[in-house]
Amino acid sequence: MADKTIILYDFPSKNGSWNAFVIRIRLALKYKGLPFKTVWIEYPDVESTLKAAGIPPTAQWPDSGKPSYTLPAIVDPSTGAALADSLVIAEYLDKAYPDKPLLMPSSTKALQLAFEQAVLSSIGPMFFQFILIKLCDVVNPASEEYFRRSRVSLFGKSVEDLVPKGESAKEEWKKLEAGFGKIAGWMKEDKFVMGDTVSFADFVIGGWIITSKIAWGEDSQEWKDIAEWHDGRWSKLVKNLEPYYSK
Amino acid sequence: MADKTIILYDFPSKNGSWNAFVIRIRLALKYKGLPFKTVWIEYPDVESTLKAAGIPPTAQWPDSGKPSYTLPAIVDPSTGAALADSLVIAEYLDKAYPDKPLLMPSSTKALQLAFEQAVLSSIGPMFFQFILIKLCDVVNPASEEYFRRSRVSLFGKSVEDLVPKGESAKEEWKKLEAGFGKIAGWMKEDKFVMGDTVSFADFVIGGWIITSKIAWGEDSQEWKDIAEWHDGRWSKLVKNLEPYYSK
Numbered sequence: 001m002a003d004k005t006i007i008l009y010d011f012p013s014k015n016g017s018w019n020a021f022v023i024r025i026r027l028a029l030k031y032k033g034l035p036f037k038t039v040w041i042e043y044p045d046v047e048s049t050l051k052a053a054g055i056p057p058t059a060q061w062p063d064s065g066k067p068s069y070t071l072p073a074i075v076d077p078s079t080g081a082a083l084a085d086s087l088v089i090a091e092y093l094d095k096a097y098p099d100k101p102l103l104m105p106s107s108t109k110a111l112q113l114a115f116e117q118a119v120l121s122s123i124g125p126m127f128f129q130f131i132l133i134k135l136c137d138v139v140n141p142a143s144e145e146y147f148r149r150s151r152v153s154l155f156g157k158s159v160e161d162l163v164p165k166g167e168s169a170k171e172e173w174k175k176l177e178a179g180f181g182k183i184a185g186w187m188k189e190d191k192f193v194m195g196d197t198v199s200f201a202d203f204v205i206g207g208w209i210i211t212s213k214i215a216w217g218e219d220s221q222e223w224k225d226i227a228e229w230h231d232g233r234w235s236k237l238v239k240n241l242e243p244y245y246s247k
Numbered sequence: 248m249a250d251k252t253i254i255l256y257d258f259p260s261k262n263g264s265w266n267a268f269v270i271r272i273r274l275a276l277k278y279k280g281l282p283f284k285t286v287w288i289e290y291p292d293v294e295s296t297l298k299a300a301g302i303p304p305t306a307q308w309p310d311s312g313k314p315s316y317t318l319p320a321i322v323d324p325s326t327g328a329a330l331a332d333s334l335v336i337a338e339y340l341d342k343a344y345p346d347k348p349l350l351m352p353s354s355t356k357a358l359q360l361a362f363e364q365a366v367l368s369s370i371g372p373m374f375f376q377f378i379l380i381k382l383c384d385v386v387n388p389a390s391e392e393y394f395r396r397s398r399v400s401l402f403g404k405s406v407e408d409l410v411p412k413g414e415s416a417k418e419e420w421k422k423l424e425a426g427f428g429k430i431a432g433w434m435k436e437d438k439f440v441m442g443d444t445v446s447f448a449d450f451v452i453g454g455w456i457i458t459s460k461i462a463w464g465e466d467s468q469e470w471k472d473i474a475e476w477h478d479g480r481w482s483k484l485v486k487n488l489e490p491y492y493s494k
Contacts, residue, residue, distance in 0.1 A: 107441045110433040111358035111448065114440075117429065118361035121368030182364065186357040193361075194354040201358065 002077065005035050009049065009073040012040035013138050016247030018214045020207035022072040023245075024086045027203040031244040032093055032100040036074075043143035043150070046071060054082040063153045087113055090200050103200040115193065115201040118186075123179035123208065126172050130222075133159040134215035177229055184230040191240060198244070206241045209234050249324065252282050256296065256320040259287035260385045263494030265461045267454035269319040270492075271333045274450040278491040279340055279347040283321075290390035290397070293318060301329040310400045334360055337447050350447040362440065362448040365433075370426035370455065373419050377469075380406040381462035424476055431477040438487060445491070453488045456481045 006029065010022045017026055017038070029036045041049050050057075050069040057067035073084035079096055083089050090103045090112075104112040132151055136159055139147050151159050164172040183205060187193060193201035209226070216222040227235035253276065257269045264273055264285070276283045288296050297304075297316040304314035320331035326343055330336050337350045337359075351359040379398050383406055386394050398406050411419040430452065434440060440448035456473070463469040474482035485492075 105354075107352075107444060108355055108358060110435070110437065110440045111355060111362055113433040114365035114430075114448075115358055115361045117369060118365040122364060183361075186360040188357070190357065193357045197354060201361075 004078045005037050006077070007053075007075040008036045008038050009041055009046075009053075009055075009071050010038050011043065011071060011143065012140055013214075014140070015138070015214055018135070018138050018211060019071065020211040021070075021086045023207040023210050024200070024203040025072040025074065025089050026246070027206060027241060027244045028090055028093060028103050028200065030246060031198060031203075032097055032103065034093070034097060034100065041071070042140060043146040050084065055084050056082075058085045058088075061150075061153055062156075087116060101198075103203075105194065105197060105199055108194070108199070112200050116204050119183060119204050119208070122182045123176060126176035126179055127208065128155065129162040129164060129172065130176070131212065131215050133163055135211075138215055173225070177225070180226075180229055180234065184233060187233075192237075198241075202237065202241060203244075205234075206237060206245075209238050210245070213238065251325045252284050253324070254300075254322040255283045255285050256288055256293075256300075256302075256318050257285050258290065258318060258390065259387055260461075261387070262385070262461055265382070265385050265458060266318065267458040268317075268333045270454040270457050271447070271450040272319040272321065272336050273493070274453060274488060274491045275337055275340060275350050275447065277493060278350065278445060278450075279344055281340070281344060281347065288318070289387060290393040297331065302331050303329075305332045305335075308397075308400055309403075334363060337450075348445075350450075352441065352444060352446055355441070355446070359447050363451050366430060366451050366455070369429045370423060373423035373426055374455065374459075375402065376409040376411060376419065377423070378459065378462050380410055382458075385462055420472070424472070427473075427476055427481065431480060434480075439484075445488075449484065449488060450491075452481075453484060453492075456485050457492070460485065 008022070008025060008029065010017050010026070011019050017023060039049075047069040050073055053073070053075050055069070055073045055075070058070045059068040060066065061068050070084055072086050072089060073082075074089055074092075075082045076092075076096065081092055081096065083092055091109070093100075094102050094104055094109075132155070136144055136148060148159060151162075155162060163169070190196075192198050193205070212226050213223055216226075255269070255272060255276065257264050257273070258266050264270060286296075294316040297320055300320070300322050302316070302320045302322070305317045306315040307313065308315050317331055319333050319336060320329075321336055322329045323339075323343065328339055328343065330339055338356070340347075341349050341351055341356075379402070383391055383395060395406060398409075402409060410416070437443075439445050440452070459473050460470055463473075
């Protein structure tokens, strides 16, 4: 019998999976109960590996305009699907496996996709400037130079220059807290974004939180801050998502 | 019998209601089938009128830090509720009138609130720079000076200086189209954000579109552009929302 295990392409580190966007799909696959195996790829090998697997690019490099190949990406031997982009993959998994728990429950698909944008716009700009330099230490040495160089292309600055300094650092950290505060305001007392029902929206937030914990480390002041913000709901969310998470 | 009609505070113009945020609530009240009457207020009178009605401020002025009173605002004589902010009002209406059609159907509340942010971040920055100067001609003369002055406080520039010029105007207009394209990408072939079900998310988009039509005028190139973008879906949406709209 042919192997029907889904292949998930992911970035390695000494602590396993760490990328917020890939973690979404890792959570999604386990939540849907779909067996998968990980193929670990260093940054410089993403393009050639994905091309060889027939997975299309998802974007263009801002400087050169050339196609950009990104993770997460999957190959599903059951259907022949070969896809990248966490939102595209999530939609595919619900369509291909509608009898498994839905990532985007009936009639919330557009709302779920928009949620990703809502979260990105609320915390992304603050997050990236602080976390990218930390992620240089998370990725393997084989990826670091590529990671640094491509961040300059994507963000227009070196990861060092992106980090806010002095008073600005305090202000930007407060803005990050306020960004998470917006999300807390939407969720109110609910455990998950849709109340008691887990959905892709939780994996979007969960991805960011798990990446934070890995990037700063459990003993850092940064992680302690994030874990305490808004009555500790972000660390609780990660705990609530544990049944669906494996590195 | 005491009058139970909800009072909606709105900004007048020679074309009636025009403000995207108030239009959301106008649509919401009619969708829920709740009788309401409009109290029209010019900008300089908002603070004193809302204070007198016991409606709290919703924000702070960025320059002075003083409390800022905004529309939409409602007073509901049935419950004594006196509220401002379109999201707060929408949540209140579902809570107070759960037997009427829900604006935020069960378990989508957080997703609906986030949708507002997703739309704002996708089109807001481009929209405001083009539309504010047009709105100076929409508001009544009694409001214009206040409107212009307070936009400087909110956006840090005069409405004239906000408008992109020359090549930049073309680029920014294309960015606005791309912002709407994101929303179209979330909705795909669906008529409403939640498929066949109308929800508050549609009123958020609808508010922006109705304001555009009023600000630029039906014969303008700007409105023709917006009405044609993405297979004409935005003008169709306004048409589909007509049963819930009255000036």
